[in-house]
Amino acid sequence: MGKRLVVIGGDAAGGSAASQAKKRTRDLDVVMFERGRATSYSACGIPYWIGGAVTDEAALVARTPEQHRAAGIDVRMRTEVTAIDTARQEVHWRDLDGGGEGTEPYDDLVYATGSVPMRPPVPGMDAAGVYGVQVLDDGVALRKELDSGRVQRVVVVGGGYIGLEIAEACRVRGLDVTVVDLSATPVGTFDPDIGEFLADAVRGESIQLVLSDGVVAVETGADGRACAVVTASGRELPADLVVLGLGVRPNVRLAVEAGIPLGTSGGIAVDARMRTQVPGVWAAGDCVESLHRLSGQRVVVALGTHANKQGRVAGINIGGGYATFPGVIGTAITKICDTEAARTGLAEAEAEGAGYSFVTAVVDSTTRAGYFPGAQPIRVKMIAERRSGRLLGAQLVGRKGSAKRIDALAVCIWNEMTVDDILSLDLSYAPPFAPVWDPVLIAARKALEAVEADPR
């Protein structure tokens, strides 16, 4: 008489929740619905598969439906959940290929529907030839277009992480690529003094940047396909293909219809154990909101690493264990060819928005001792709370070997360290790995000086 767990969505969050719950409670019946053709794949890897750095689509899949089934999970592929009845504790489903329909009862439900790409509400945005890159099937469709040979000019709408990754992928394939973004520098979540390095790197790849400009229309040709992107400043950018890189929003339609409450951010509201406000219903992944530990606000952050952790937490709790997801601090990392950038905590505008008063410090240093062969430039920025000196945010940009150093600063922020504390940290040092004053420590020194210089 095992209980029954139903999981909606078979990617990172859903797959992790199903696996963890099943592992802990062998007599639990687990049914996982996935409307696409793949389970547990790396959405973040799609741009690299499109660009050819990853040659095999199957490599993106961490766990196939067959592997999930071997673990005792009843996986229903290409099957969409069309409604949730939280009173009867059942979901309605439809087989997208065969056309069959049915109902599945649950004791526990995990809502892990992910996100959908943002589409600006402008004419032509739904035309043929306009692609999002959110699920693996999107990537398959986009890659098929690129492989067709009829695409030469690509316009990427939005210069965020995914936008730039797709732009680089298309450039690697020899296409003409233009990126349009509202911000003054690409990846607007970086401050401009970091973003300008990314802009240089993007231009260095011969990718055209149209910045501080928005898209007002997608024009379509006689065949109904997108043929150009028109911007607010009046530019008309010819395009054989348009890719959306504006980020994503949580896929909450089903939840809203079922009366599962959202939070202030528009994501599904969950507690620390990933419970929604409806008994028996859990949620995890891109569709939920998380506590931002610095702003104290709820935010939606679509990132595979959170989705995996949240799915694991939900699965452990459903399986009778105890685990919590304590929130996020906004860590992110990206690269354009050999230029790497990363951030953690709050950027300047975010810190202002959260009500903090702060000082900043920016230092230019090298990844190795300056005299050591292969030393690469690295810029470190720190944002520290005025008076207390607490580190509120950090950003790094540089060449190879720069960006993953953000993790040490993420741990500093997680532990609410001050720049004065950070200055004393016992970080690793040897000439092939860092100057004797690590760039991170130099930045902390400068930030401390800024805090001390402004003690109001």
Add this chain to the structure above:
Amino acid sequence: MGKRLVVIGGDAAGGSAASQAKKRTRDLDVVMFERGRATSYSACGIPYWIGGAVTDEAALVARTPEQHRAAGIDVRMRTEVTAIDTARQEVHWRDLDGGGEGTEPYDDLVYATGSVPMRPPVPGMDAAGVYGVQVLDDGVALRKELDSGRVQRVVVVGGGYIGLEIAEACRVRGLDVTVVDLSATPVGTFDPDIGEFLADAVRGESIQLVLSDGVVAVETGADGRACAVVTASGRELPADLVVLGLGVRPNVRLAVEAGIPLGTSGGIAVDARMRTQVPGVWAAGDCVESLHRLSGQRVVVALGTHANKQGRVAGINIGGGYATFPGVIGTAITKICDTEAARTGLAEAEAEGAGYSFVTAVVDSTTRAGYFPGAQPIRVKMIAERRSGRLLGAQLVGRKGSAKRIDALAVCIWNEMTVDDILSLDLSYAPPFAPVWDPVLIAARKALEAVEADPR
């Protein structure tokens, strides 16, 4: 009527103390004695200069005597302090080249004499042809020997960090190199399951390893020069040159003679502000002992990064400011060609010695998403306190891009995080930089499982 600061030793600690104090108190007279030919140089860079990776000796010098003088410091090069009179508050000095002698009064004294290479007390260890690599002048002498062309066979006594770096440098120069070490794996401060990777890397460079064996004698030829190293197991290793890589001990002779107390570890005892137990006398760098924040014991750690921080702290306090050095946690990093290794906190034997009961977890993963080109193997080991789950130590070994990741774990240990806490950290993720479960997080998961499996 400025006060007078005398600094003994002009490398990292002494130079930093002099600079900071002078910067904060312009009317302070600062006299810095250095018995060698260089100030503020990177001792850690010497092996790379010997190997040729660093081509210019001058590149190792962060600040020349002239630069110190331009900052208002009265630098006395090639001048050895021969005695300290703490009652009269003066030091006696001797000009090593000119032969002059004199006395210099002080209000504050910084003792920053560094360390001396350990020499096992066996016959022949003081013979010509046996070199330490501690100060830049040692490196100059050693390099001159190597450049002479009469050296083909080098035996390195001790396979620690410096020993291996020198071994690699000699190998790069095409010499036959053998490393002798008492430990079962090189760099005995790593646990054997990490050290075995280093052993493979060393052998991969065609460096001969003689492990679990000690040196009992250095044989000398008719010319009085070292010609072979004899080990406890009876091996006789022919050597045109012998290099000491056994580590160092604090250079405390002068301090002992002056009655400046040492601590239990044999280094000079200092408080958090770097004050010795004698009024007006400060100490910093390789010659002092520091609090190990995990064991609670005092330890001597000779490392440029600590020396710089301690010198800065002493200088700030002497200059009327306030700063403290809060101790160390044993972070270290090294590489042998493309194999990188790093550690922080306590190794197994150290944790046992400190009285901890613990569990361990070892995971093998990749530096990037497994499907991403250039993903390199990385092994992460964690040592967590039993019951509490507090991270006591971590070790990493892998290929390029592995080792600097230790910093995030150093910050975890610094903040006394448990492996359960670490598991939730918001570390950076994108396929070119990490698998979606970062190796560090996987290790924390495994360590948590080990803690939970052994709740006694």
